[in-house]
Amino acid sequence: MTKALYMNDSYLKEWTAKVISVKDDKYIGLDKTAFYPKGGGQPWDEGFIIKNGQKFKVIYVGKFSGQISHEVDKPGLSEGGEVSCKLDWKRRYTFMRYHTACHLISNVLYTRADAKITGNQIEMDKTRMDFSMKDYSPEKLKAYVDEANNIIKNDLPISVDYMSREEVLQNPEVARLAKGLPDVKEFRIVKIGEIDKQVDGGTYINHLKEISKIEVIKTVNKGKNNRRMYFILKE
Ligand SMILES: [Zn+2]
Numbered sequence: 001m002t003k004a005l006y007m008n009d010s011y012l013k014e015w016t017a018k019v020i021s022v023k024d025d026k027y028i029g030l031d032k033t034a035f036y037p038k039g040g041g042q043p044w045d046e047g048f049i050i051k052n053g054q055k056f057k058v059i060y061v062g063k064f065s066g067q068i069s070h071e072v073d074k075p076g077l078s079e080g081g082e083v084s085c086k087l088d089w090k091r092r093y094t095f096m097r098y099h100t101a102c103h104l105i106s107n108v109l110y111t112r113a114d115a116k117i118t119g120n121q122i123e124m125d126k127t128r129m130d131f132s133m134k135d136y137s138p139e140k141l142k143a144y145v146d147e148a149n150n151i152i153k154n155d156l157p158i159s160v161d162y163m164s165r166e167e168v169l170q171n172p173e174v175a176r177l178a179k180g181l182p183d184v185k186e187f188r189i190v191k192i193g194e195i196d197k198q199v200d201g202g203t204y205i206n207h208l209k210e211i212s213k214i215e216v217i218k219t220v221n222k223g224k225n226n227r228r229m230y231f232i233l234k235e
Contacts, residue, residue: 002068003032007188008160010096010203013087018080025075028056034087035070037063041120042099042202047087051077091124096203097233098122100158100192101148101211102129105231107196108148109133110176113140117176118226126217126232132225141229145216155209156193163187168199175199 002020005012012034021029028049035058038044044061049072056072063069077083102120106129109115115133133140168175168187174197175181181199190200192208205211213234220228 001066002030004068005032005034006036006203007201009034011206013089013092014085016082016084018082019077020079022077022079023069026072028070028072028077029067030070030083030085033061033068033070033085035061035068035085036092036095036203037061037068039063040200040202041102042095042122045087045092045095047085049077050084050086051081092203093205094124095122096205097211098127099202100205100208101214101231101233102127103190103196103198103200104148104151104192104208104211105129105145105214106131106176107192108144108151110173112144112147126230128228128230130222130226130228133227134225136225136227138219141216141219141227145214145231149213151195152208152211152213155207156195158193158204158206158208159191160204161189161191161197163189163199171197173197 005015015034017030017032019028020031035045047058049056049058056074056077058070059073060071099122106117109131113133115131117129117131119130121128165185174189187199188201189197190204191197211233214231215234216229216231218230222228
């Protein structure tokens with residue numbers, strides 16, 4: 001089983017690990033990893049696995065039957081060997097900023113307009129968010145995004161906590177983004193100050209102000225109450 005280091009520390013960029021499996025010369029299993037596997041609208045991490053000075057580029061990371069698999073660009077890694085690992089930090093940090101922004105927007109839309117997020121996809125240069133909102137208007141959306149930007153300006157810390165299954169079931173609003181609860185006893189909760197708590201497995205920035213500013217670049221009408229928006233983050 002791979003220890004997912006990104007669950008407790010989103011800022012870990014370099015670490016050493018042991019190769020625990022190699023499949024078809026290119027799918028690598030590690031005993032511990034900070035490479036985030038594609039999931040929850042957040043893309044996979046890239047970077048390098050390095051052995052004896054030789055660099056293997058990590059081109060895809062996925063989770064298959066609960067196991068994290070790292071696809072590398074060339075053969076040469078073998079089971080049992082010690083390796084050092086390094087994230088493409090620019091890529092990951094961009095995703096951390098966008099992911100945290102998604103949670104903040106979701107919080108504002110949910111608490112002010114009872115709107116629900118139905119899907120999201122983070123990319124390097126923009127993020128797409130689908131939501132359902134009654135009485136939608138471009139002016140209302142603008143007011144909610146302005147409010148999110150004000151919260152960012154005032155800044156809040158982001159922290160990780162854990163909750164039992166019973167606690168999560170008693171507080172269903174903490175799992176509003178999750179599509180059904182996985183069969184585990186303990187859940188990782190990501191908190192934005194005291195305003196938002198969500199069951200989540202993604203990576204986060206430590207302070208809201210690292211988002212800088214959310215700017216909606218496009219909205220699309222997807223039928224009755226459904227809207228799609230694309231936003232970017234200002235540097
Ligand atoms: Zn999330």
